[in-house]
Amino acid sequence: MDDKYILEMQDIVKEFPGVKALNGVQLKVRPGTVHTLMGENGAGKSTLVKCLIGMQPVTSGKIRFKGNEVSYKTTQEALDAGISMIHQELSPVLERTVCENIFLGREPKKGIFIDYKKMHKDCIELFEKIGLMIDPREKMKNLTVAKMQMVEIVKAISYDASIVIMDEPTSALTDTEVEDLFKIIAELKAKGVAIIYISHKMEEIFRISDDISVYRDGEYITTDVAKNLTQDKVIELMVGREITDMFPKKHCEIGEVVLEVKELCSGKAVRNVSFNLRRGEILGFAGLVGAGRTETMETIFGMRKRTGGKVYKDGQEINIKSPEDAIKNRIGMLTEDRRGNGIVGILSIKMNTVLAHLKSYGFPVNAKKMAEDTKAYVERLGTKTPTIETPIGNLSGGNQQKVLLARWLLTDPDILIVDEPTRGIDVGAKAEIHTILSELAGMGKAIIVVSSELPEVLGVADRVVVMREGVVTGCLNREEVSQELVMKYATLDKSMQKAIQ
């Protein structure tokens, strides 16, 4: 037995019907370190940790925790043994308070009653330790997504576990909260807690990691000390090839105005937004979380009630009240919330692909053509799937995103809105999606890209509209745009805004 490792996973094999998700994978974690798992979506990182904590049974392989061979059947067993996890998808009980969420299932009791006083006190103690300013009595649903994520993190570390798994913990956090999280991680390390960290964000990974393990397509590639690795080296190991260009921007002919938005309003979220969009153009929308970019797009697409302003397409005023109307006007929208309003998880890739285009298959529906269309897009976008009848829920995030992109491409829209198209997607798939967007613009489509990743917006867009608190604060051309300038407009305070207007 090797004392050096707190956790050893060896020769882990996990089979799903038709897919080998993990093929003889290993992971060795030293106590008091941050061990980062890297790999493209579908590489098997999440599956590996799910096998560890008993969310999914392993097909074969050995897991040794603190020197003993273990095999957890439920997450509760893993928790009791000292392995807790912050999940990628939040699962808060919205109608209960912050406090109740943190102590869910292990409430302090006084006799048969819950001891709310003690629960409350413990909760405040936890928050104080890490300087989190949240009222434990607040209902969960009133928190922002970022705060909910922090609560989830506090919950995971409050079990005093010896291993804490963090699956994309920062995807919903703002910069200050990321710093808070890193402080928490440093404290945990000092206490000898091992952290298994999963993230796609290179900068943060190199800031906090001690060890890095790389996986690709369910295979184990290598483990090394972070100091010995560079970003480029890791990317190369992840994709098994060099990525030459993350933003393959092609020059396209920019044509006449296709979409004109004038003084668009929707409640308090969108206030007097005006912009126009030309054929062959990629228009980026930048801003901080909550700047109203998504809300603006939802209003244009008919998902949100328009309370003022006008929208013109090809010079004609259009009145869109529902996504159905928008699609009729040949507008497509890849939404931000892939699981919430994107995929229908239990249905096949085929059904998910043709969903927005059902009207074109006639009566009775032409099932053969549906299958052909789906296959064509699976090939064109390089979607990795055993068959087109596989439920989309079984695919990795990046492949789900490709199916959704296929759904909109199939409707052949004049205007395609993509909201956070590469969130939670690995680098390889990211570059592929950027290429597709660029190609579409080349075909004369008009494209709007909303993204919180500045390099992405700057890389793909011809022009960048910057928003802040529901208002457009700036519009920058490709030549003049820079990260600093965008950030300046995104964080403008109100007095400066007035000066500009």
Add this chain to the structure above:
Amino acid sequence: MNAKRKKVISDNIIWLILIALVILMSIANRNFATMANLKTLLTGEAIKGIMAFGVAFAMLTKGIDLSIGAVAALVGAVTGGLVQPVDLATRAFPGGAHLAVPLSILLGILIGAAIGACIGALVAYTHIPAFIATLGAQLICRAGAKMVSNRPVSNLPDAYRFMGSKQFFGIPMIVIVFIVIAILAWFILKHTRFGMSLYALGGNAQAATVAGINVEKTLVKVYIWCSVMAALGGILLAGRSGSSDPSTSGIGYELDAIAAATVGGTSHSGGVCTISGVIAGILIMGVINNGLVLMGVDDNMTNICKGIIIIGSVIVDMRKNIQKI
């Protein structure tokens, strides 16, 4: 190979259970596997089956319809009342209201459609749970039926009873109607845009909206279909026995129909339903009903068996779905 065989078994488990039950019943009672008994069984289950095809659509969209038994009673009373002989002393409509049989049946279907449209609009536009909307509709329709007539609507003419009680080349008409509806339901689910949107709507209503499906209209159509099936059930029910008692007709049918759809693998959390599954569900419930009666098992034991089967089938089904994720 082993995995493949496992998948075949797991996909068809419901039919295997049905076959096992049939074999078991045939061994236990030699009167079970006879042509005459098969007819009895099918005639007995056909109406519940038709209503199960209706309610399965509602369940597919995460809904439910508790009103179908009462709608059947209301439509049975109205359509029956309109075709009773004019000189009958106990007529439901003592004045003169009288319609030719086809018109009366057509009116019955339209009443069903209208009730369904109301329920559907309530569910779609006010967002109240279907359970509540249809529970209310059940009370209202049952009361409506009793207001039409406070005694059984009887002496129904032969023409009206054609679908419910006649035979066509030795096959009961009621079974033929059941088969036609089964094919229609299968066609709608598998081969029309409407059917496909139901799966999307049940699987993820928000995603369906974003993909351009008009969720509200679709829901209205779902409950129209469901209530029309109930109306048809009511007409067949009155036709089968030649009279329709508004206070007892169709009572419990909603639960039997929901049970059959559930046993047939229709998920209450939406998005999962196959017509072949529903048929199997109906037949399983029928075989248990009929077989246990033949064996002389008392009514209470039969219901205990049915209860266990319903709960067991959902447990099996949920385990299957968990493994998939």
